Amino acid sequence: MSSFLSQEVPLSWYLLLSALLFTLGVVGFLIKRNLITVFMSIELMLNGVNLSFVTFAHQWHAVKGQIFVFFVMMVAAAEAAVGLAIIIAVFRARATLAVDRIDLMKL
Amino acid sequence: MHLIIFFVFAGFCLAGAINLLLQTHPINSALSLIVVMTSLAVLYLLLGAEFLAAAQVIVYAGAIMVLFTFVVMLLNAGREERTMGSRTWRAVGFPSAAVILGVLATIILRAQGLGTAGMSQGITSTEDLSKVLFTELLLPFEVTSVLILIAILGAVALARHGSGDPHGIPVPNGNRERTATK
Numbered sequence: 505m506s507s508f509l510s511q512e513v514p515l516s517w518y519l520l521l522s523a524l525l526f527t528l529g530v531v532g533f534l535i536k537r538n539l540i541t542v543f544m545s546i547e548l549m550l551n552g553v554n555l556s557f558v559t560f561a562h563q564w565h566a567v568k569g570q571i572f573v574f575f576v577m578m579v580a581a582a583e584a585a586v587g588l589a590i591i592i593a594v595f596r597a598r599a600t601l602a603v604d605r606i607d608l609m610k611l
Numbered sequence: 612m613h614l615i616i617f618f619v620f621a622g623f624c625l626a627g628a629i630n631l632l633l634q635t636h637p638i639n640s641a642l643s644l645i646v647v648m649t650s651l652a653v654l655y656l657l658l659g660a661e662f663l664a665a666a667q668v669i670v671y672a673g674a675i676m677v678l679f680t681f682v683v684m685l686l687n688a689g690r691e692e693r694t695m696g697s698r699t700w701r702a703v704g705f706p707s708a709a710v711i712l713g714v715l716a717t718i719i720l721r722a723q724g725l726g727t728a729g730m731s732q733g734i735t736s737t738e739d740l741s742k743v744l745f746t747e748l749l750l751p752f753e754v755t756s757v758l759i760l761i762a763i764l765g766a767v768a769l770a771r772h773g774s775g776d777p778h779g780i781p782v783p784n785g786n787r788e789r790t791a792t793k
Contacts, residue, residue, distance in 0.1 A: 507693055508669035508670045511613070511614045511647075511726050511729075512613060512614070512727035512728060512729035513613055513614055513617045513657075513727060513729070514725065514726075514727050514728075515725045515726055515727060515728055516719050516720060516725050517617070517621075517724065518617075518728070519660065519719040519722075519725075520719055521625070521654075521721075522788065523626060523712060523715035523716055523719060524628075524712065525624065525625075525628055525647070525662040526689075526711075526715070527708055527711050527712040527777070528625075528628040528629065528631075528632065529628075529712060530708055531632060531705075531708045532628075532631060532632045534704050535632065535704075535706070536632070536640075537690070537691045537692060537693065538637050538688065538691040540640075540679065540682060540686075540688055541631075541637050541640045541691065542632065543679075544640055544641065544644050544679065545631070547633065547644065547671075548644065548647065548785070551648060551651055551671070552668075553645065554651075554785045555651060555655075557657060558654075558655050558658050558660050558663060560784050561658075561660065561735075562658040562659055562660075562726075562728055562732075563725060563726055567735060567739055567740055567743050568743065568748075569741060570660050570662070570663055570735060570740060571740065571748060573660075574662075574663065574666060574740075574744070575662055575751065575755060577666055577667070577670050577671065578670075578755045578758070578759065579671055579755070579758065580670075580671070580674055580675065581674060581759065581762075582680055582758055582759050582761075582762035584675045584679070585678065585760075585762050585763065585765075586762050586765050586766050586769070587678070587772040588672065588678055588682045588766070588770075589765065589766040589767075590769055591682060592682065592684070592686065592769070593769050593770065594683070594773075595686050596772075597666065598741060601635055601686065601688055602691070602692055603758060604692075
């Protein structure tokens with residue numbers, strides 16, 4: 505039992521989890537039909553990639569991998585603010601959030 | 612102990628991600644995304660990234676998801692309509708996603724020299740992180756703050772009510788009227 509408690513996790517499992525999260529994000533981006541949920545799938549993909557960055561930072565004992573994740577978080581925050589503002593502007597112009605009906609750049 | 616915590620929170624993570632795809636109401640998807648991000652914070656802590664675990668909870672699960680839920684409620688987003696796309700694209704899309712996963716998994720499983728993560732290994736302290744961030748990477752850090760400033764200005768300019776009108780004065784309660792009449 506004590507050997508089970510002290511057992512270590514292979515880093516490839518963390519990488520597999522990150523690959524799964526990324527793929528689920530891709531699938532969500534393709535199948536969801538609501539603009540906000542599509543945007544959430546992009547955040548899911550970003551999180552999957554962040555997990556692999558942290559895993560490799562652990563593997564190589566490199567601090568810069570973690571700092572990269574920090575920068576990704578900052579850019580994601582900026583991206584979420586601008587993206588949601590665009591979604592609000594689109595909703596004002598079209599009064600819908602269904603991506604099937606938002607298929608023109610012009611009004 | 613590490614193994615158990617990993618399995619529990621990896622399970623939460625995957626369950627939340629799958630639930631995000633299955634739910635039809637955006638607010639349910641947003642809540643499952645919060646579950647995913649919080650369990651990822653625990654996984655970061657297991658990998659020894661204490662600062663990132665805190666930042667993940669504050670920035671992602673806190674700030675970004677509050678923004679998402681706020682917009683979902685502001686726009687009164689209802690249940691999404693299921694439009695089943697063309698059969699051809701479904702037949703192409705799902706196998707392509709499976710191929711992406713398969714390629715990534717093959718590369719990961721064939722990689723040599725990947726170590727393990729355990730409880731005994733030390734954590735990267737915030738001090739170590741900030742030493743590099745504020746000396747070597749000071750310029751990118753400052754550029755990021757400018758980026759966020761620009762993003763704030765852009766968000767305000769885009770979301771302002773009737774940004775095309777000459778006066779540029781936001782009409783009070785404009786959103787409420789619009790969503791109420793919908």
